[in-house]
Amino acid sequence: MNLYNIGQEGQLYLGMVGGAWAGIALAPHLNQFIAVPVVLVTGALFGAVWVLVPALLRARMGTSEIVSTLLLNYVALNLINYFIYGSRGFFRDPSTPFPQGRPISESARFDSFGTTNTYPTLIISIMLAAFLFWFVRRSNYGYETSVYADSPQTARYAGMNSIWLTTSVLLVSGALAGLGGAMYVVGPAGKVDPGLLQTGLGYAGIVVAALARYNFVAVIITAVLFAGLRVGGSALQASSDxxxxxxxxxxxxxxxxxxxxxxxxxxxxxxxxRVVQNVKVSV
Amino acid sequence: MNSNVWLLTFADAISIATTLILASLGAMITERSGVINLGVEGYLLMGAVTAFVVGDSTGQLWLALGSSIVVGAAMALVHATLTVTLRANQIVSGLAMVIFGTGLSQFIGKPIEGKSRPVIIEKIDFGVLSDLPIIGPVIFGHDPITYATWVLALVISLYLHRTRPGLILRATGDAPATVDAQGVSVKRIRYVHTVIGGALMGLGGGWYMFARAAAWNQSATTNGIGWIALALVVFASWRPLRAIAGAVLFGFCLQVPFTLQGQQINILPSEIVSMFPYLMTLVVLVALSTPRARRLLGAPKMLGQPFVRDER
Structure with a gap:
């Protein structure tokens, strides 16, 4: 829709916070089968909430969503630092003086496949990508967004609600980033982990999307490629040279x-x- | 707390504004030609790390700053090639440059991480003038680049509004087809101003390294100043002299957390106070998005639009 949400980084952090909150506060009271979904959904909600203000500003007043979402990344970064280093609050592990996140309930975590570092959240991600691929092509909503992207005027004349479209698309974008953060909690981290702040996964996500030329299925391929680059980078760093x-x-x-x-x-x-020349051959 | 502390904070704000002014002047003349360059943060980081590495190995301050200018210009040349000649999406190209610049500066900066800066920019000693109360530290307490930046803003302002090339530049941002019809190459103007803009951003990064940052730090050297500079362009409504006033205001917001920390004032945790500049930038952006403000701002009309002669 010609909208650029550059705030994935911050929404990812907030998704991690939301996921950890649900994992600590809600999960112990829940059945094991719904604990993980609750954590993931909470993370997605937190991610969406983090983009709510830029989304509304963009839709109502046309404030550049690029700069506003980006500025909030720095706010989110400081927020995580506050939770883990600056305060002895809810998200910090009370059992140790070392600043680290309070672990979430075991019932709200996925085990990785066998000895790998791959978690079942990968399957959810791929299914979501496939669903979105289908959804934007086959639904009314997807059609409206593509019309709006090509020509906001046309969309307006056709009676489409541009404020709703702009807001909702950005909210979904934030929710997906938040879901990513929550998946990090459910999978490898199990807590609010400030280590995520160094990885730049949110920014990498933008590159992945641009490289996939904004195609939901192609994203799976470019994401795996980029994950390979990153893992390869870690291996290089750990090597003898x-x-x-x-x-x-x-x-x-x-x-x-x-x-x-x-x-x-x-x-x-x-x-x-290829230019074919008719050459007359004299006999 | 005494008023002296706030005075010094204000003097610091004026100093830190140098990078903001340089970066936003660079973004401004780029945008005046109709090209958006969102890569400011990447340019600043690359300028900073280049200046550090060159300064570290040669000990030459001016050579170091010169090389950060060259690096900024080179990055902008890539951006111009992608967006003007190859007509790639300007926003994505700018963001790619942020990611590329962040990564490359970290890569180059790894061996020098934590090392203290090799050379510093000396403040100009104005003698008696520097000792004057209030205006001493505020006006006469800075280094040559800071003063040069003020002059530069004035020069660019005169260039934009009082010269013929400036007129053509503004026209290129507003109505490239008209410029083209006048027989002036839109491409050339966009190339030239994008590259000059990148050079200014690079210098902003280099200056920041020597004047403000204590050491090269992998992730926190510029800390989002590049993005604040972009907001500042809007705030200054694409006019160079207003950028100075805006930069001092934003610089003040960037400086306040440090002052509060130095004074041991802990009304709020430092992490929360550190959010302040970004939130304040956001508020300013919002205030400038009202329809009334938009009319007064006068953004280049064809900003972000590639120019293709046949397509009207």
């Missing part, structure tokens, strides 16, 4: 820049035509 993990981020940026440069070949196709 360490290379800083930042090389993975450099490569991500470079891949996107080159892909952008290559776009022109998609828009303007190079056509090779």
């Amino acid at each position: 360490p290379v800083p993990i930042a090389i993975a981020v450099v490569l991500q940026g470079a891949v996107l820049l080159f892909a952008l440069g290559g776009e022109i070949f998609r828009r303007n196709r190079v056509v090779v035509t």
Whole structure:
């Protein structure tokens, strides 16, 4: 919809906070089968709430959502630091003087597959991607967003509610990022983990989406590619001749820049035509 | 708490404003030509790390600052090639540059992490003037680049509004087709101003390294100043001289958390106080989005639109 939510980073953090809150406060009272869904949904809600203000501002007043969502990333970053380092509050583990998150209830966590670091949340993500792929193509709502993206005027003349479209699309975007944060809690972290602040996963998500050319299914492929880059980066850092993990981020940026440069070949196709000459052969 | 502390905070705000002014002047002239460059944060980081590395190995302050200008210009050249010639999405290209710049600066900066800065920018000694109460620290307590930045803002302002190339530049942002019809190359103007803009951002990063940051720090060197500079462009309504006033205001907000910390005033946890500049930027952005404010602002009309001669 020509909207750019650059706040995934912050929404991811908030999703982690929301997930951890549900995992600590709600999960112990819940049946094991609904504990995980409750944590994930809470995380998604927190992510959506974090984008609510930029979304409303964009829809009602046209405030640039790019800058507003981005500024909130820094607010979210400070919020996590406050929860873990700055206060002895709810999210901090009371059993140790070392600043770390309070672990969530075991019932609200997934086990990884066998000895791998892969969690069942991957399946949920892939299913969601497939669902969204279908949804934006086949639903009324998806159609309206694509009309609005191509021409806001047309959408308005057709009686589509641009305020609702703008707000809801950004909220869904925030909820998805929040869900990602909650998946981090349900899977590897199990608590509010300030380690997430260093990974830049939210920013990487933007690159992944741009590289997939905003195609929900292609995102799965580019995401796996980027995850490979990151894991490879960690391996390089841990090797005997360490290379800083930042090389993975450099490569991500470079891949996107080159892909952008290559776009022109998609828009303007190079056509090779073979000229067939009729040569008369004299007998 | 005495008033002296706030005076010093204000003087610091004016100092920190230098990076904000340089970065937003760079973004401003880029945007005046119709190109959005969202990569400011990446340019600042690259400028900072380049200046540090060059300063560290040569000990030459001006060489270090010069190389950060070159790096900023080079990054902007890539952005211009992608967006002007190849007509890629300007927003995505800018963001890609943020990610690329963040990663590359961390990569280059790894060996020098935590090392203290090799050279510092000396403040100009105005003798008696620097000792004057109030205006001494506020006006006569800065380094050459800070003063040069003020002059630069004035020069750019005159260039934009009083010269023919400035007129063409503004026209390129508002009505590129008209400029093209006049026989002036839209591409050339966009290239030139994007590259100059990038150079200013690079210098902003280099200056920040030597004047404000104590050491290169992997993730927290510029701390979102680049994004605040982008908001500042809107705040200054694309006019260079207003950028100075805006930058001092934003600089003050950036400085207040440090002052409160230094004074051991703990009304609020420091993490919460650190959110303040970003929230305040957001509030300013919102205030500027009202229809009335929009009319007065006068953003370049074709901002972010690639120009293709055949498509009207």
